[in-house]
C-alpha cells in the first residue's frame with residue numbers, strides 16, 4: 001500500500017529477505033500460554049508463511065539470561081545465577097521445539113558471541129561519544145550493601161498509583177520508570193527503605209532522539225503500525241524522553257567494557273535486544289551466510305514480535321541505539337500484542353495462574369496444534385483477551401474435529417473405499433464444482449493478505465473457512481448416495497474434494513504445522529511430480545488447468561485421525577487444577593497475614609449515638625458494573641439506592657468480576673462526601689467484610705424482601 005508520498009523503505013509491503021525476531025524469553029521460569037499467544041505463535045505463523053513464499057527468512061530468538069530478576073531468583077533458590085539460567089534455558093528451548101516454533105536459531109545471551117557483540121556495540125557508541133557520563137544518586141540498600149535498580153526495588157507508580165511497581169517499569173500501566181521515580185521505594189532484598197548514594201553511570205540521551213523517533217514512527221509509520229503500538233509510542237514521545245542509564249551496579253551480566261567501570265555491567269535492556277544480532281551471527285556462521293545481509297541491508301525487512309510490555313524497548317530504546325550506531329536498519333514493523341488472561345484473571349507466574357506448556361503436553365499429548373489453533377483464534381491482537389477451557393473444548397470439538405477433521409476423514413475414507421486410494425479422474429464439472437474450484441484458487445491470496453497485515457486470527461479463520469467449504473460441499477453433494485446411482489458424478493465430487501484437501505494441507509501449515517505435515521503424508525505428497533505450493537495454488541486455473549493433486553491417478557495413503565474430541569472430564573480436570581491453585585494462593589496469603597497481625601482487629605474508640613446517627617446507610621441493588629480501565633482493584637458500579645441511581649467506585653475487582661455482582665443486594669453508605677477515583681466521582685460506599693481466606697464478602701440483608709432505600713438503624 002505504498003503511496004507516492006511515503007518513502008518506500010519504510011512501508012515496503014513485501015521484501016525478499018526477512019529478519020524476524022521473537023522477544024527473548026526471560027530465563028527465570030518456564031513458558032506459558034500467554035507467551036505463546038502473545039509472541040511466539042504469531043511470529044512462527046509469519047515466519048512459516050514467508051518461507052512458504054520462498055523468501056529468505058532468518059527467524060531469530062534466544063534466552064535472555066541477564067538482569068536483576070535472575071539474581072533474585074538465584075538468591076531465593078540458593079543456587080548460582082548460572083544454574084538458574086541453565087535450567088530454564090533448556091526447559092524453554094524444549095517447549096518451543098515441542099510446539100513447532102520454527103526458529104532458525106535459538107541462542108542465549110550468556111554465549112560468548114553475545115558478550116562480544118554487545119561489548120563491541122557499547123564500545124562503538126562510547127568511542128563515538130554517544131553516551132553521557134554522569135554521577136547520580138541511586139537507591140542503595142545499606143544492609144545488603146548493594147545499589148538497587150530495576151526489579152531490586154518496588155514502590156508506588158507515580159503515574160497510576162500501583163503499589164507494586166518495579167524500579168524499571170510499572171506492569172499495571174506500562175510506564176517505563178527509573179528506580180528513583182518510585183514513591184515509597186522498598187528494597188526487595190531486605191525490605192528496607194533504601195538510601196541515596198552516589199554512583200557513576202553511562203546514559204543514552206534519548207531526548208536527543210526525539211526528532212528522529214517522531215519522523216520515523218509518528219510520520220512514516222502512522223499508517224502501517226498497529227494502533228496500540230503507535231499509540232504507546234506517541235504517548236511516550238509526547239511526554240518527552242529523558243536520558244536512560246545503560247549500565248548498572250551489579251555482578252551478573254556483561255561487564256562494561258571500558259576502564260574505570262569496575263563492578264558495573266550493561267543494563268539487561270541494553271544487551272538483550274543486541275541478542276537478536278548475536279543470535280543471527282551464530283546462525284549465519286553455521287549456515288555459511290553473511291549476517292550483515294540480515295541487519296544492514298536496506299532491502300531486508302526487520303520485524304520484532306513482542307508483547308505490549310516490551311513496546312518501549314523495541315520502538316524507542318533499541319531503535320535509538322541502532323540509529324546511534326549508524327550502520328543498522330530499523331524495524332519495519334513491531335506487531336506487538338496485548339495480553340492474554342486465563343479464565344478471567346491476569347496470568348501470573350508467581351501465583352501459578354497459568355497453563356504451563358510442559359504441563360499442557362502431559363495432559364494433552366500430541367495436541368500442540370489444538371493449543372496453537374485456539375490461541376490464534378483468541379489472539380490478543382487489538383485488546384486483552386481471555387483463554388477459557390470451555391472455549392478451548394468448543395473450538396476443538398466444533399471446529400477442528402467437526403469441520404476440518406471430519407472433512408478430511410470423509411475424503412480419505414471414501415477415496416479408499418471407492419477407488420482403493422487412487423484419485424479418480426473427473427467427469428463433467430457442475431456449476432457448483434466450477435464455482436468451488438474458482439473460490440479455492442482465491443484462498444491463498446486472501447489468507448496471505450491478512451498475514452501481511454499481521455491479522456493472524458482473520459487469516460486462520462479464512463483457512464478454516466476453506467475446510468468449512470469442503471465440508472459443506474460433501475454434505476450437499478452426498479457422494480455416499482450418488483455412488484449407488486451415478487459413478488461418474490461421484491468421481492467428480494471426490495476429485496474436487498481431494499483437491500480441497502491438498503490445498504488445506506498447504507494453507508494450514510503456518511497455523512497447524514503438525515496437522516499439515518500429517519495431511520501431506522496421508523495425501524502422499526512425496527510422490528507428486530509437482531508438489532503444490534502456496535504460489536502454485538494461487539495460480540490455479542480451475543477446473544481444467546493444473547490441480548494440486550494432478551488430474552487423477554495419484555495414489556494416496558490411509559486415513560489417520562487428525563483431531564480427537566476433548567471430553568467434559570478433561571476440561572473439568574483443568575478447571576479443578578486452577579481452583580486448587582486459587583485455594584493454595586488464598587491459604588498462603590492467610591498464612592502470611594496471620595503471622596504478621598492478629599486475625600481480629602481491636603475495637604475502635606467509643607462513639608456516641610449521635611455519631612452513629614450521622615451515617616445514612618441504605619439497602620440498594622447493583623444494576624450495572626464494569627471494570628475501571630487500567631485499575632486492578634476497582635469496579636465502577638451503578639447502584640439503585642431507592643433514592644436514586646448513583647455511581648460508586650469500589651475496590652472489589654480482585655474478589656469479583658463485573659458480571660457476578662450485577663443484581664446483588666448491598667448496603668450503601670449514601671451520605672459519604674463524594675470523591676473522585678481515577679477521574680470517576682464515587683457517590684457513596686458499599687459495606688464489605690472479608691471471609692477467612694481474605695476474599696471480600698458483601699454485607700447485605702438476609703431477606704430478599706427488603707426494598708431498595710430501606711434505612712439501616
Ligand SMILES: [Zn+2]
Pocket residue numbers: 157158159160161162165170171172173174175
Ligand atoms: Zn503505573
